Amino acid sequence: MNNKFDALKDDDSGDHDQNEDSGSPKECEKEKNEEEEKDQNKKKTVVPGAGEHPLQYNYTFWYSRRTPGRPASSQSYEQNIKQIGSFASVEQFWRFYSHMTRPGDLTGHSDFHLFKEGIKPMWEDDANKSGGKWIIRLRKGLASRCWENLILAMLGEQFMVGEEICGAVVSVRFQEDIISIWNKTASDQATTARIRDTLRRVLNLPPNTIMEYKTHTDSIKAWEDFHGLVNASGGR
Amino acid sequence: MEVSRRRIYNKHLQPARPLRRLNIDPDSRRNTETETFACSQDEEKPINSIGVDQLYEIINLHTQSHQKPKKERISYSREFLIKLASSPISKRRPDFLPEHPVVLEKARDHDISRLYL
Numbered sequence A: 001m002n003n004k005f006d007a008l009k010d011d012d013s014g015d016h017d018q019n020e021d022s023g024s025p026k027e028c029e030k031e032k033n034e035e036e037e038k039d040q041n042k043k044k045t046v047v048p049g050a051g052e053h054p055l056q057y058n059y060t061f062w063y064s065r066r067t068p069g070r071p072a073s074s075q076s077y078e079q080n081i082k083q084i085g086s087f088a089s090v091e092q093f094w095r096f097y098s099h100m101t102r103p104g105d106l107t108g109h110s111d112f113h114l115f116k117e118g119i120k121p122m123w124e125d126d127a128n129k130s131g132g133k134w135i136i137r138l139r140k141g142l143a144s145r146c147w148e149n150l151i152l153a154m155l156g157e158q159f160m161v162g163e164e165i166c167g168a169v170v171s172v173r174f175q176e177d178i179i180s181i182w183n184k185t186a187s188d189q190a191t192t193a194r195i196r197d198t199l200r201r202v203l204n205l206p207p208n209t210i211m212e213y214k215t216h217t218d219s220i221k222a223w224e225d226f227h228g229l230v231n232a233s234g235g236r
Numbered sequence B: 001m002e003v004s005r006r007r008i009y010n011k012h013l014q015p016a017r018p019l020r021r022l023n024i025d026p027d028s029r030r031n032t033e034t035e036t037f038a039c040s041q042d043e044e045k046p047i048n049s050i051g052v053d054q055l056y057e058i059i060n061l062h063t064q065s066h067q068k069p070k071k072e073r074i075s076y077s078r079e080f081l082i083k084l085a086s087s088p089i090s091k092r093r094p095d096f097l098p099e100h101p102v103v104l105e106k107a108r109d110h111d112i113s114r115l116y117l
Helices: A002-012 A025-044 A074-080 A090-097 A143-155 A189-203 A216-232 B002-016 B019-024 B026-042 B047-071 B078-085 B109-116
Strands: A054-065 A081-089 A110-116 A132-139 A165-172 A176-183 A211-215
Touching: A054 A074, A054 A090, A074 A081, A081 A090, A090 B078, A110 A143, A132 A143, A132 A189, A132 A216, A143 A165, A143 A176, A143 A189, A143 B078, A176 A189, A189 A211, A211 A216
Parallel strands: none
Antiparallel strands: A054 A081, A054 A110, A110 A165, A132 A176, A132 A211, A165 A176
């Protein structure tokens, strides 16, 4: 638990200028700690409110931001990723979404993740470990709109691939933004083809947009190779 | 006579029973059917037409039970989801929101309506 909050502290001490924490940091952490534990209990029992429109699955919003000066490891990634909340109905989704910054307005190296409840937005999660993702690189200015079209299609069950969808990610980077959708079985070509076709249909992308499928095994390997190189040359 | 009519009736009614029950105890089922048969005799309906009606029922039951998993998938169009964004419940702040730079105090509903119109 402590490590998690160290990570959060780092996150806040980065180049965020919106952060206006008051009070002693220790106390704040304690409160956050308790609140989060309460949240965890709530999250497990999230149900549609009376008269609301239920979703096929419950989903959880996550946010992560690269913390400068931290050793990059899969463990620190897990510590650095923050749950925002879970929802079970369309109305609950909008309640969260309207109280969050849109991805196009984020600064720095950060990601929003929207995953089915119970699936962590990590390669190592059981639901993801044999999976992969479709990646679409976007020029700056398109992220919010594309992200919204993507998650609305996911929540509305437009992909028609059964239980295959795990979640979606929007990654804000320096010169481009990336959106991706993760599925369970990278080797299932009928499913990945169907996801690709649905993406084309729902995203309204510029005609020259390139779509790339990447298995998580490849992602892990590439990540290890890259960080191996960095470490060998004396970097972090 | 009684015996042969019973047989005909059984032939038509049998598939209308849930398959599970068919396999479990055929004997007790046969008894109930005899009772039902007595009732329908009062209405003076020809046995054949009962069979046809029930055949349709059977067909309906079968198609329903096969399609159910698909029908139960809850799907929404983009337009419908966007329409729901403007309902008052959708604008309320969630009860549990962590304190975080990307979490806003007030809903930015003006953004949503501008975006989707």
